[in-house]
Amino acid sequence: MKTSRSTLLLPSTRCLLVAVAAVLTACTAHQEPTSTQETAVIPPTLRPSATPGASGTPAPTRVATPTTAIVALEAPIISYFGPPPPGGGLRLGNGQAHRGCISPDGSLTALGTSIGVHAYRTAGLEEAWFADSPASVESIACSSTGDAIAAGLANGTVILYNPIDGGTTRVLVVSPDRVGAVQFSPDGRYLASGSDDGALSLWDLSSPSYSRSPLRYPDGVSALAFSPDGLILASGSFDGSITLVSVDDWRPSSSVGGPSQVDALVFSPDGRVLASSTGPDVALWDADGLTPLGDLDAHSDAVTSLSFASDGTLLASASYDGTIVVWSIEDSSPESTLGPGTGPIYDVHFLPRGTNLLAVSGNDAAIWDVNRAVIVERLTGFFDYTAWRGSMAVSQDGRYVANWLPEGAIALWDLKGDGILEKVLGAPGVSQEVAISTKAGILASGSGSGLIRLWQLDDMNLMADFQETGDPISALALSADGQLLASGTDSSPGPSSTTLWSSSGSKIASIPSRAGWGVASLAFSPEGDLLAIGYTDGYLQVRRTQDSSLVFELSAHTNEVLSVAISPDGDAVATAGWDGLIYVWSTLDGQRIVSLAGHDGPVLAVAFSPSGRSLASSGMDQEIRLWDLSTSRQTATVLGHTGNIFDLSFSRDGSMLASAASDGTVILRPTAD
Secondary structure, three states, X not given: OOOOOOOOOOOOHHHHHHHHHOOOOOOOOOOOOOOOOOOOOOOOOEEOOOOOOOOOOOOOOOOOOOOOOOOOOOOOOOOOEEOOOOOOOEEEOOOOEEEEEEOOOOOXXXXXXXXXXXXXXXXXXXEEEEEEOOOOEEEEEEOOOOXXXXXXXXXXXXXXXXXXXOOEEEEEEOOOOOEEEEEEOOOOOEEEEEEOOOEEEEEEOOOOOXXXXXEEOOOOEEEEEEOOOOOEEEEEEOOOOEEEEEOOOOEEEEEEOOOOOEEEEEEOOOOOEEEXXXXXXXXXXXXXXXXXXXXXXXXXXXXXXXXXXXXXXEEEEEEOOOOEEEEEOOXXXXXXXXXXXXXXXXXXXXXXXXXXXXXXXXXOEEEEEXXXXXXXXXXXXXXXXXXXXXXXXXXXXXXXXXXXXXXOEEEEEEOOOOOOEEEEEEOOOOEEEEEEEOOOXXXXXXXXXXXXXXXXXXXXXXXXXXXXOOXXXXXXXXXXXXXEEEEEEOOOOOOOEEEEEEOOOOEEEEEXXXXXXXXXXXXEOOOOOEEEEEXXXXXXXXXXXOOXXXXXXXXXXXXXXXXXXEOOOOOEEEEEEOOOEEEEEEOOOOOEEEEEEOOOOOEEEEEEOOOOOEEEEEEOOOOEEEEEOOOOEEEEEEOOOOOOEEXXXXXXXXXXXXXXXXXXXXXXXXXXX
């Protein structure tokens, strides 16, 4: 069935802010009927710098990390509202920080993230502007003439931005695949791009449409660098080769092979040396013919980025090992090691003058003083999700939003009042699952170490922690009244199980998994009398919580049941699968009631609206779909995320739909149930 693409019904901005201030209670303002027109491509939108007291733009709120019975993190994350998503709503978090660049005068720092381009005034790292992108920014470059910023996207396009206000000046369609490298020529005339399909493109920016015919490589283009005179473009490939291309006649002049993917390339300021990285190793080459000059070895993991200081005496190398090594070029020795930081470092750039440098990791960006080996400025609020799935929970009253963080912690946003409060809770092992019960005032978390923790929402005191085995918690559910907790493990091909717990941590029952298959998803009925269990082999079980007895078992999907949800009246259970399908089943006898199809790829989450008339679904296609269950028709497609949308939740009154994605953000959108 072909469905039209439409956007969610959005009340006015004033209604949205009133809803947040009143703990997301229903807006009563007049709303226009939902449009069914084809949605146009969403253009990049700008967000001005947050100003305290500005109408409609909450100012950043800095809050101290709590200290009551909580495992403290070394670097507390300061949180605030992220930039508004396309189409309106609230966005929590700023996405994942991927790459960065610095304007030629050093006054502007631009970060390419999973949701767009964030620009900051380098002195003090005060936000200058933000521009949404339709896909994750995988590479970024600042023109040496100071008049453009180029961002290479995961969807195969390159967007050129005005560095003054972030306005889009040009969109280049490069490839159907990810653009992993972009570079401006030193005079700013040319822009080179390299993509995962092996296309090396050169664009003459002085002409509205002129570009060289792309050079084709057997494997993807992973790194680019122009020589200081602009005559040579060096390209690195996934196959380990480095090729020097004459910009004048657009032909390769020399090439050298390598053992594995080239991750970074950079010319020395005098153009005599080319530095490259392959795995944890850095190699120096004579730029005239690629004769090897020597190797630099100090990292324990892949080197992701290289940068020469402006005088050419120092070379900085950044790595997945979380460190930056600063090398003396004169004797090829390490002068200092910076870090380790909060995670892998993806990009590094010396500032145009002096020895300060910008380091970009997935969770933050920092300006280092190399001479003192200290961080002088730091940007936080970025979340580096590396997994394709995660977990989020919204309290029934809509006040709290909790989601897991990649460094083994939980972010809890309190939306009451004018601002947003984030508390970061330590959790041993990678936090995989979270759940909230407003009635009981409990936040539950399950970690990769098998540890389950219960927290009090009002003061965030730790109530209990317990575990049955050391197996990772693969699914977690908390009953609405907070009296029951269900946890599931996936130890396949070994034994897995579902365990029922009381709110005090006492084990009530242990349910062996189906033929050793892992538990993929769990959900309680609103009354807490039923528990739905989705398994990794595609089977669904519905059990009574009173005695763990089986109501029914059936083969729901051809592969893993990624999400389950029970309707507000308890009469139906929805399942979503790796097969891209959604089904709704009767909880009485397991009869199939509704079949839904429309996602391009696995469906990661389903959620019933509070009325039970609608179902929301999301998946790896980065889209949310709304369905009318009475007609089995899709009523809307919601865009805004640039990663896998792994969890969904409606507020109790149906006025808000929250979504969490691997792009490092949570988006809350008004909706009408």
